[in-house]
Amino acid sequence: MFEWFKILRNHHLYRGPNYEGWITFDLDDTVCDFVGETYAKLNAHFGTDLKVGDHNTYWVNDHFGLTGTEFHEVAHQVRLHDELTPIEGLAQAMLKVAQRFKIQFNSSRGALRNAHMTTTAWLTRHQFPCDDLVILKHGDLKWERFKPNTKLFVEDNANHALEAADSGKVEMVWLVDKPWNQHVDHPRIQRIKHDQLVSMLLQYFGDPDPLPFDPD
Numbered sequence: 287m288f289e290w291f292k293i294l295r296n297h298h299l300y301r302g303p304n305y306e307g308w309i310t311f312d313l314d315d316t317v318c319d320f321v322g323e324t325y326a327k328l329n330a331h332f333g334t335d336l337k338v339g340d341h342n343t344y345w346v347n348d349h350f351g352l353t354g355t356e357f358h359e360v361a362h363q364v365r366l367h368d369e370l371t372p373i374e375g376l377a378q379a380m381l382k383v384a385q386r387f388k389i390q391f392n393s394s395r396g397a398l399r400n401a402h403m404t405t406t407a408w409l410t411r412h413q414f415p416c417d418d419l420v421i422l423k424h425g426d427l428k429w430e431r432f433k434p435n436t437k438l439f440v441e442d443n444a445n446h447a448l449e450a451a452d453s454g455k456v457e458m459v460w461l462v463d464k465p466w467n468q469h470v471d472h473p474r475i476q477r478i479k480h481d482q483l484v485s486m487l488l489q490y491f492g493d494p495d496p497l498p499f500d501p502d
């Protein structure tokens with residue numbers, strides 16, 4: 287066990303000036319199963335039994351008959367965003383990816399109460415590497431906040447994926463396959479299954495020459 291490495295691997299300086307670029311991740315329904323957990327919590331809160339499989343619009347609040355404002359109020363009450371569970375193995379995979387790339391999280395959570403603070407705490411708690419956190423309002427363009435030399439953008443929202451693919455600001459776009467983005471068909475967007483995200487990240491962007499350390 288190399289304790290010094292455990293310290294350095296989370297430090298920006300570890301990658302030095304020679305990192306290979308940036309990777310940008312959406313948060314909800316990309317690094318976690320946001321809709322799945324939302325259904326579970328709101329069904330419990332309201333005593334309903336709505337099913338995720340019925341959900342084919344992007345706006346989950348519509349399905350529960352809530353306005354956006356009402357949804358955010360309930361989300362705050364049930365600690366929805368604080369208690370989301372990351373996709374299994376994703377944070378560990380990102381730590382490997384972060385040996386070569388800088389990591390941006392880019393989310394439209396701007397309407398949430400204390401969105402930046404809540405999200406920072408969540409990312410830290412789950413040990414995600416994070417070099418930049420962008421919190422936007424609905425309607426803002428995510429790609430406008432991409433860093434120069436962004437290699438990959440991972441997203442589930444159709445509009446954000448399409449806008450990014452046409453922006454010229456990112457080399458690859460992976461669209462997490464969801465019921466609400468089935469209409470997307472674009473030559474520069476690769477549709478991926480959510481349960482393949484970890485293995486694809488490691489395959490395409492993981493450390494090609496792992497250093498001898500115990501990741502736990």
Ligand SMILES: [Mg+2]
Pocket residue numbers: 312313314315316441442443
């Ligand atoms: Mg999303």
